[in-house]
Amino acid sequence: MAKKLISVKVNGRTQEKAVEPRTLLIHFLREELSLTGAHIGCETSHCGACTVDIDGQSVKSCTHLAVQCDGSEVLTVEGLANAGVLHAVQEGFYKEHGLQCGFCTPGMLMRAYRFLQENPNPSEAEIRAGMAGNLCRCTGYQNIVKAVQYAAAKLQQNEKVAA
Amino acid sequence: MIPPAFDYHAPRTVDEAIALLGSLGSDAKLLAGGHSLLPMMKLRFAQPAHLIDINRIPELRGIREEGNEVVIGAMTVENELIASPLLQAKVPLLADAPKQIADPQVRNRGTIGGDIAHGDPGNDHPAISLALDATFDLQGPQGKRSVKAADFFLGTYTTALAEDEIMVAIRVPAFAPGTGWAYEKLKRKTGDWATAGAAVVLRLSGGSVSHVRIALTNLAPMAIRVPAAEAALLGQPLSAASIAAAAQAAQTAADPAEDLRGDIAYKTAMAGQMVKRAIQAAAARCS
Ligand SMILES: Cc1cc2nc3c(=O)[nH]c(=O)nc-3n(C[C@H](O)[C@H](O)[C@H](O)COP(=O)(O)OP(=O)(O)OC[C@H]3O[C@@H](n4cnc5c(N)ncnc54)[C@H](O)[C@@H]3O)c2cc1C
Numbered sequence: 001m002a003k004k005l006i007s008v009k010v011n012g013r014t015q016e017k018a019v020e021p022r023t024l025l026i027h028f029l030r031e032e033l034s035l036t037g038a039h040i041g042c043e044t045s046h047c048g049a050c051t052v053d054i055d056g057q058s059v060k061s062c063t064h065l066a067v068q069c070d071g072s073e074v075l076t077v078e079g080l081a082n083a084g085v086l087h088a089v090q091e092g093f094y095k096e097h098g099l100q101c102g103f104c105t106p107g108m109l110m111r112a113y114r115f116l117q118e119n120p121n122p123s124e125a126e127i128r129a130g131m132a133g134n135l136c137r138c139t140g141y142q143n144i145v146k147a148v149q150y151a152a153a154k155l156q157q158n159e160k161v162a163a
Numbered sequence: 164m165i166p167p168a169f170d171y172h173a174p175r176t177v178d179e180a181i182a183l184l185g186s187l188g189s190d191a192k193l194l195a196g197g198h199s200l201l202p203m204m205k206l207r208f209a210q211p212a213h214l215i216d217i218n219r220i221p222e223l224r225g226i227r228e229e230g231n232e233v234v235i236g237a238m239t240v241e242n243e244l245i246a247s248p249l250l251q252a253k254v255p256l257l258a259d260a261p262k263q264i265a266d267p268q269v270r271n272r273g274t275i276g277g278d279i280a281h282g283d284p285g286n287d288h289p290a291i292s293l294a295l296d297a298t299f300d301l302q303g304p305q306g307k308r309s310v311k312a313a314d315f316f317l318g319t320y321t322t323a324l325a326e327d328e329i330m331v332a333i334r335v336p337a338f339a340p341g342t343g344w345a346y347e348k349l350k351r352k353t354g355d356w357a358t359a360g361a362a363v364v365l366r367l368s369g370g371s372v373s374h375v376r377i378a379l380t381n382l383a384p385m386a387i388r389v390p391a392a393e394a395a396l397l398g399q400p401l402s403a404a405s406i407a408a409a410a411q412a413a414q415t416a417a418d419p420a421e422d423l424r425g426d427i428a429y430k431t432a433m434a435g436q437m438v439k440r441a442i443q444a445a446a447a448r449c450s
Binding site for chain 1: 171
């Protein structure tokens with residue numbers, strides 16, 4: 001099974017690697033690039049702990065092949081902070097106690113990051129539906145809703161300041 | 164979690180993909196959204212030696228109007244259906260129902276063509292396409308042919324698709340003004356396949372039912388249309404009695420499999436309930 005050479009931009013850096021076609025993107029990120037923020041919580045594509053942003057969309061990286069990412073831009077949780085300053089979703093989860101064990105958190109953050117671009121001013125029901133691809137065992141989701149609301153408000157405030 | 168090894172191909176045209184299917188034979192599988200195929204490979208239920216990725220074929224994408232039909236490229240993903248102003252205006256059932264399919268991430272990858280081609284009785288698009296009277300355009304080495312949804316679903320994971328064919332598009336007639344529609348899906352949780360589902364498209368004229376199509380999800384080895392339920396309504400005013408007769412006909416037609424979603428008696432009863440609710444919801448949308 002011949003390896004394929006791929007070129008993929010991960011968190012802004014171009015990575016050229018030869019990958020086996022069967023290599024799942026999650027394993028490529030974790031094992032090849034040592035980006036171990038993204039986690040694995042299932043093998044049936046339900047939990048969303050592996051969620052990353054590919055070309056502007058939330059994708060479960062356990063159900064995507066690394067070889068399919070040739071030419072793509074991938075963002076992982078390690079790329080969220082800007083020069084050490086937390087992104088609004090990271091700050092929101094921290095302030096609102098939206099994490100405990102932290103295992104679902106990277107996937108939750110990557111989903112919240114994209115969801116708030118899809119829907120900058122979501123209702124609680126829209127947040128719950130928008131985050132439905134991500135399971136959490138610790139929080140009961142309540143504080144995650146507040147965390148996303150916090151981030152939404154912060155992002156809108158940032159926009160006002162920038163305008 | 165660990166899929167078996169395979170060779171990967173990424174053709175840029177439908178013709179190239181068909182040629183690969185022909186030369187690689189039954190050891191090859193088309194890779195669309197991958198959200199049914201990769202899960203099966205990760206559990207080693209499927210072990211194709213070759214994957215032919217059809218994600219880099221632009222001609223398989225896009226939603227457009229052609230005469231009185233809306234034509235949807237097979238590789239259109241669920242979230243594109245939901246966001247499509249054309250579908251919202253012309254075939255609102257097909258823009259609304261996918262909100263009940265899987266979750267946001269899966270809907271960024273899973274395609275309408277893959278959902279239909281997979282032939283899983285648990286998938287939602289098969290029954291929806293039956294209710295919409297959809298036509299599937301299939302392309303193979305001999306060229307294109309069209310198969311009606313009514314003739315497509317043959318059994319669990321079995322469809323009219325030949326091994327060397329690709330579904331290129333799904334064609335659906337635009338709704339006549341005033342058409343009512345509904346997809347009622349009973350599920351244990353968001354992102355789960357239906358315990359029971361019913362798709363209904365309905366038109367009323369002068370107080371009587373002038374057009375109706377009813378199809379069921381996960382209530383038989385494949386998605387089924389229920390002509391007896393339609394006959395219970397057609398030409399009659401909608402009443403509690405005619406709706407109950409349609410629901411009863413759906414229960415008679417249902418042939419569900421017992422599993423963790425419930426036993427046969429429960430699923431059969433839910434077939435009736437979903438049909439009843441879908442007719443009522445569709446009627447409320449008629450004008
Ligand atoms: C967590 C989760 C929840 C889900 N919930 C639901 C749900 O509620 N309802 C639902 O309907 N689905 C659900 N799905 C299934 C999901 O929507 C799948 O994406 C879909 O069934 C298959 O589409 P795909 O594009 O991913 O196809 P793939 O997985 O790539 O392919 C599936 C099969 O179809 C064949 N195929 C694909 N495209 C074509 C084509 N154009 N021509 C010929 N053959 C083709 C492939 O070769 C393969 O055999 C769920 C999936 C997951 C992971």
